Amino acid sequence: MAKNNNFPDLIFIGQPNCGKSTIFNAIAGLKAITSNFPGTTVKHTHSKVNVEGNILNIIDLPGTYSLNPSDEAEKVALTHLFVEKPDLIINVLDASCLGRSLELTLELIELGYPMVMALNMIDLAEKKGVKINPKKLEVFLGIPVIPTIASHGWGIKELLDASLRVLEEGQTTSPMKWSRDVEENVNELIEKIPENFSLKTNRRFTAIKMIETGREFFIKMLRENYPSLKETLDRVKKNLEEMHSAPAYEVVAAERHHLALKIFEESSQVKRRKTISRLERADDILMHPILGYFILLAVFLGFFFMIFKIGSPLEELLLGPLNHFRQYLSMHLGSGVGFYIIDGLSQGIGGGIAIVMPYFIPLIFLMSLLEDAGYLARAGFLMDTFMHRIGLHGKSVSPFILGFGCNVPAIVSTRILESRRDKIITSLLIPFIPCSARTTIILALVAFYLGPFWAFGFYLFTMLLIALLGRIISLFFRTASPGLILEIPSLKRPSLKNISRKTYLQLKSFIEFAWPILIAGSIILALLEFFGIDKVINLILSPLVVKGLGLPQELGVTLVFGFLRKELSLIMMLQSLGVEYQALLSTITKEQILVFTVFVSFFIPCLSTVAILWKEVGRRIALLSVALNTGVALLLSMIVRFIIGA
Amino acid sequence: MISLVDAPYNKRLRIVNICGGHGIHRRLLSLGFHKNDIIELDTSGIFKGPILIRGITSNTSVALGRGVAGKIMVEIVGEK
Numbered sequence: 001m002a003k004n005n006n007f008p009d010l011i012f013i014g015q016p017n018c019g020k021s022t023i024f025n026a027i028a029g030l031k032a033i034t035s036n037f038p039g040t041t042v043k044h045t046h047s048k049v050n051v052e053g054n055i056l057n058i059i060d061l062p063g064t065y066s067l068n069p070s071d072e073a074e075k076v077a078l079t080h081l082f083v084e085k086p087d088l089i090i091n092v093l094d095a096s097c098l099g100r101s102l103e104l105t106l107e108l109i110e111l112g113y114p115m116v117m118a119l120n121m122i123d124l125a126e127k128k129g130v131k132i133n134p135k136k137l138e139v140f141l142g143i144p145v146i147p148t149i150a151s152h153g154w155g156i157k158e159l160l161d162a163s164l165r166v167l168e169e170g171q172t173t174s175p176m177k178w179s180r181d182v183e184e185n186v187n188e189l190i191e192k193i194p195e196n197f198s199l200k201t202n203r204r205f206t207a208i209k210m211i212e213t214g215r216e217f218f219i220k221m222l223r224e225n226y227p228s229l230k231e232t233l234d235r236v237k238k239n240l241e242e243m244h245s246a247p248a249y250e251v252v253a254a255e256r257h258h259l260a261l262k263i264f265e266e267s268s269q270v271k272r273r274k275t276i277s278r279l280e281r282a283d284d285i286l287m288h289p290i291l292g293y294f295i296l297l298a299v300f301l302g303f304f305f306m307i308f309k310i311g312s313p314l315e316e317l318l319l320g321p322l323n324h325f326r327q328y329l330s331m332h333l334g335s336g337v338g339f340y341i342i343d344g345l346s347q348g349i350g351g352g353i354a355i356v357m358p359y360f361i362p363l364i365f366l367m368s369l370l371e372d373a374g375y376l377a378r379a380g381f382l383m384d385t386f387m388h389r390i391g392l393h394g395k396s397v398s399p400f401i402l403g404f405g406c407n408v409p410a411i412v413s414t415r416i417l418e419s420r421r422d423k424i425i426t427s428l429l430i431p432f433i434p435c436s437a438r439t440t441i442i443l444a445l446v447a448f449y450l451g452p453f454w455a456f457g458f459y460l461f462t463m464l465l466i467a468l469l470g471r472i473i474s475l476f477f478r479t480a481s482p483g484l485i486l487e488i489p490s491l492k493r494p495s496l497k498n499i500s501r502k503t504y505l506q507l508k509s510f511i512e513f514a515w516p517i518l519i520a521g522s523i524i525l526a527l528l529e530f531f532g533i534d535k536v537i538n539l540i541l542s543p544l545v546v547k548g549l550g551l552p553q554e555l556g557v558t559l560v561f562g563f564l565r566k567e568l569s570l571i572m573m574l575q576s577l578g579v580e581y582q583a584l585l586s587t588i589t590k591e592q593i594l595v596f597t598v599f600v601s602f603f604i605p606c607l608s609t610v611a612i613l614w615k616e617v618g619r620r621i622a623l624l625s626v627a628l629n630t631g632v633a634l635l636l637s638m639i640v641r642f643i644i645g646a
Numbered sequence: 647m648i649s650l651v652d653a654p655y656n657k658r659l660r661i662v663n664i665c666g667g668h669g670i671h672r673r674l675l676s677l678g679f680h681k682n683d684i685i686e687l688d689t690s691g692i693f694k695g696p697i698l699i700r701g702i703t704s705n706t707s708v709a710l711g712r713g714v715a716g717k718i719m720v721e722i723v724g725e726k
Contacts, residue, residue: 065676065677065678066675066676068672068676070669070672070673070676096705097678097704097705097706098705099678099703099704099705100677100678100701100704100705100706103676103678128705130705214668214672246681247668247671249668249672249675250671250675250680250681253672253675253676253680254680254681257675257678257680261703284689287688287689287698288689289689289695377709380709381695381696381698381709382695384695384696384709384711385694385695385696388711393711394696394709394711418669418673482669482670483670483710483711483712483713483714484696484709484710484711484714485670485673485674485677485708485709485710485711485714486696486708486709487677487706487707487708487709488698488707488708488709
C-alpha cells in the first residue's frame, strides 16, 4: 500500500474500556521514537515504535462499539480506519464480555484488512467464570488470537510477534457467512454496485453498510446519481424487512449478534459462579440508591481535602527558598532592567514550582485514579437524575468531572455525547468548572487565607451556578435530550502504573505548554512595570477594578493576563502587589481576595479553552461562551462585593 | 409484555421489542442488546433515576435513563 513513508501502519481498534490504550501505551512507551501526544480516549494517537528492528506506525483510535457511528468519537474512529488504510488491524477485546465484543470483530473482518486479535483482560474473564480457548477462536475467525493482560504487560510481546508475522507473510481473511436468505439479498445488491462506485474497502462491505445506514444524505446521493442501485437497495431492504419483520439494519445486526454468540459459546466454557467477587460487592454499594450518593459526596469532599492537605504544606515549604532567592537578587542586582527581567523570570519559574505544582500534581493524580478505577461512569449513573433537572443526562457527568482537571480535554470529550444539543450545553457549562489552575487559585487564596470551609462553599456555589445556567441554557433548545444510554464498565483495581503514566503525561504537557506562558507572562509584567506601562493599563481598567470590584488598582493588569492562563493571575497578583505570598494580607483584605477569586474563576475561559471551543462547537458558541463567562463573572463578583462589603 | 420501567427486580426478562426512534435502537444494538436477549434489572437510582440492566448473554451492564427504559418492552421468563 502506498504510504508517505515506508513504515507499515498498525491501527488499534476496539470497543470502549477494553484496555486498548493500555496495550498501546505499553508498546509506545516501550520503544517510542517520537513521543505520543497526551491522549484522551476521544482523540486518535500516533506513535512510531521500533520493534526488533522494524519501525512501525502505531495508531490508537477512540473506542467504538460498531462501525455504524452514533457519536463523534466513533466517527473519528471510522474516518481514520478508511483514510489510513492500515496494513494491519489490531482488534483489542475485553475477554470478559467476549460475546458482545465479537460483533465488532465480525464487522472488522468484513473490511478485509489483515488482522490480529488481542484477547485482553483474560484474567478478568476467568474471574467471572469464563474460560476461553484462543485456538478455537482462531479456527472460527481465521486470524491470530493472542491472550493478553495489558495492565501487567502480559502477552504484549506475543502480540507484537504475531503482528510482525502477519505483516511479513500476509493474510487473507474471508467474512463469515450469514443465513442463506440474508446472504442472497446482500449478493443481489453487490452485483448491482456499478464499477465506478466509490467503494469503502470492498464491494461486500459497501453493500452491507448501504443496508445498515440511515443517513439521509447518502440515500439522497444514491437517488440522484445511481437511481437503479437505489431501486435494488430499496427492494433488498424490503425483502429483509418482510422476511424478518424488523428493520433491515436490525436484521444485519442480529446476524452478527447470533454469529458472535455462536462463536462465543463454542470457544468458551462458562461456569456459573457461586460467589461474587469483592469488586462486584463494592459495586453494589457504590451504585446503591442511597449509600451511593453518600459515597459520591465523600469521594469529592475527600478529593479536594486531600489536594489541599498535600498542596498547602508543600507550597509553604517551597515558597521559603524562592523568597530568599528573590531577596538575594534584589540585594545584588539593584533596580535596573536586569533585575526586573530576572525577577520576573524567577517569579514565573518559582510560581510554577512552588504555587501551581503542589496542587496540580495531586489533583491530576487523584483524577486519573478515579478515571482508572471506572468511577466516572458510576458518578454518571448516580448523577443522571440531577442532570435531567438541568436539561442534560448522566453521560455529561464524565466531561464535567474531567473539567476539574482541565477544561480543554473536557470539551474534547463531549464528543462522546450523541446529540449536538447536549454537546453545546455541556461545552458552555464546562468553562464554569474550576479546573486545576483555578483550583490552585481557590486553594492558595480562599482556602489558605479564609479557611477550607470557604473553599468548599465556593465549590458548592459553583455547582449550583452550573445547575442554574444549565437550566437557563436548555430553555433555548426546543428538542429534549435523547436520554441516557451509558455502558457501566466493570470496576477495576486501579493500576499505579497507569495512573502514574497519565499524571506524567499531563504534567509533561503542563511543563511544555503552560509553564512557558507563566514565565513569559511574568517577564512581560516585569517589563511593563519597568517601563511604567502597567500603570497605564491599570488606569484604563480602574473604573472596573476599583469602582466595580473594589480591588486595588494594581490588579487590573493581572486580570487581563489571566486570559492566557488562569494561574498567571495568581502569580502576577503577588508580583504586581509587590508582596510575598505569606504577606498578602498586608495589602489586600480577605473580602477582596474573595471578590478577586470569584472574578478570575468565572471570567473568560483561558485562551486554550476558547480555542478548543472554537474548534469543537464553532465560532458562534465560542464567542457566546466568552460573553456568558464575562457577564457572569462581572455580575457575581459585584454581588459578592455588595454582600460581604469588600 | 411490560415496559422495563415496570419490570420486577428478581426476575429474568426477555427483550420483546424496542420501540422509539432509530437512534436509540441502533445504539442499543451496538451495545449488544438485541431482541430476544435475556436481561436482569440490577439497580435503579432514587428520584426516578436511571435503571441499570445487565445482559446475561453479553455479560455487560448498561445504565438507561427512564425515558429510554420506557421504550424497551420485556416479558418475564423466569427467576433470577
